[in-house]
Amino acid sequence: MSIADKVAAVLHGGGVIAYPTEGVFGLGCLPDHLDAVQRVLQIKQRDASKGLILIAANSAQLDGWIKLPTDTELPEPDPAKPITWIVPTASKVKAIVRGDNVGIAVRLTTNPVAREICTAVNSPIVSTSANLSGEAVASDQLSLRRQFRSLVDYIVPGDCGPATGPSEIRHLATGAVLRPR
Numbered sequence: 001m002s003i004a005d006k007v008a009a010v011l012h013g014g015g016v017i018a019y020p021t022e023g024v025f026g027l028g029c030l031p032d033h034l035d036a037v038q039r040v041l042q043i044k045q046r047d048a049s050k051g052l053i054l055i056a057a058n059s060a061q062l063d064g065w066i067k068l069p070t071d072t073e074l075p076e077p078d079p080a081k082p083i084t085w086i087v088p089t090a091s092k093v094k095a096i097v098r099g100d101n102v103g104i105a106v107r108l109t110t111n112p113v114a115r116e117i118c119t120a121v122n123s124p125i126v127s128t129s130a131n132l133s134g135e136a137v138a139s140d141q142l143s144l145r146r147q148f149r150s151l152v153d154y155i156v157p158g159d160c161g162p163a164t165g166p167s168e169i170r171h172l173a174t175g176a177v178l179r180p181r
Contacts, residue, residue, distance in 0.1 A: 003156065003157065004116050004117070004119075004120040005120070006154065007019075007117050007120055007121075007154060007156055008117075008120040008121050010153050010154045011029060011030050011033075011036075011117075011121050011125065012030070012121065014029075014030075014033045014035060014036050015029065015036065015152075015153035015154065016028070016029045016036055016039050016040055016043065016151075016152045016153055017029070017117075017152055017153065017154045017155070017156055018130050018138075018144055018148045018152045018154075018155045018156065019113060019114060019117060019155075019156035019158070020111055020113045020114065020156065020158040020159055020160040020161075021055065021082075021109060021111050021114050021127060021160060022079070022082040022109060022110055022111045022114070022160065022161065022162065022163040022167065023082060023160055023161075023163040023164050023165045023166055023167060024129045024130065024137045024138075024160060024165065024166055025129070025130035025137065025138045025139075025144050025160060026055075026114070026127045026128060026129060026130055027040050027043060027044060027126075027127075027128050027129070027130050027148070027152065028040065028055075028117075028125040028126045028127050028128070029125065029126050030121060030123055030125060030126070031052075031054055031065070031092070031093075031094075031097050031123075031124060031125070031126050032092065032094075032123075034094060034096055036126075037052070037094075037096050037097060037126060038096065040052070040126055040128060041096075043148070043151045043152065044128055044129075044131070044132060044133055045132050045133045046128065046133050047099075047133070048096055048099055049099045049100040050099050050100075051097065051098045051099025051100070051101045051104070051105065052097055052098075052099070052105070052126050052127070052128050053084055053105040053106065053107060053126070053127045053128060054097070054104060054105070054106045054107075054124040054125070054126060054127065055106070055107045055108075055109040055114055055118065055124060055125055055127040056106065056107075056108055056109065056118050056123075056124040056125075057108070057109065057114075057115040057116075057118035057119045058108065058118075059073065059074055059108065061118055061122065061123055061124050062074075062106055062124055063090075064090050064091065064092045065089070065090055065092050065093055065104065065106070065124055066087045066088065066089060066090055066093075066104060066106055067087075067088045067089065067090040068087060068088065068172075069088075069173070072172070074087070074106070074108055074172070076108075077107070077108045077109070077110050078110075079110040079162045079163070080162055080163055081163065081168070081181065082107060082109075082110065082163050082167035082168070083107065083167055083168050083169070083170055084105050084106065084107040084167045084168070084169045084170070085105070085106055085107065085169075085170055085171075085172040086101070086103040086104070086105055086169065086170070086171045086172060086178065087103055087104060087106055087172045088102075088103055088104075089102075089103060089104045097126065103171075105169060106124070107127070107167060109127075110162070111158075111160065111161065111162075112158075113156060113157075113158035113159075114127075117156065129166060130144055130147070130148060131147075137166075141155075141157065141159075165181060166179070166181075167181070168180055168181045
């Protein structure tokens with residue numbers, strides 16, 4: 001069984017993974033497995049009101065999750081400068097995923113491992129940094145394994161990159177920067 005098949009089986013089975021993204025390691029699951037979303041929040045000790053990010057390999061994977069205004073598209077991602085966009089939600093988004101926010105945070109991922117995961121499950125996945133709320137993010141596979149080995153169902157091998165650190169967050173409609181890099 002390939003790594004992609006293993007990850008897909010874990011995610012489709014309602015599991016939680018730790019995996020590399022563009023700038024930091026992430027914790028994730030499928031956004032329609034609400035028990036898994038709750039587990040991600042518990043593992044991270046994150047307040048559900050803050051909401052979570054969805055990452056996708058392409059815009060089509062976000063169909064049903066976001067509802068962009070007519071003639072609006074997500075900008076093509078810059079691998080070195082990932083941007084997470086706040087956009088209007090569509091019917092699939094449950095409150096546990098978006099938190100108390102009106103919109104949802106989404107990013108087209110350029111990390112090859114994260115893209116392969118989204119492609120293998122043909123879905124966006126939940127993405128939140130692999131750390132306990134307020135603590136430093138796991139910086140390498142060894143620290144990721146030490147901190148999360150007993151908390152997640154699978155740790156996906158691979159490296160973060162090509163960016164460093166968390167993505168910038170912007171509002172798509174206004175361009176306002178909500179979290180700088």
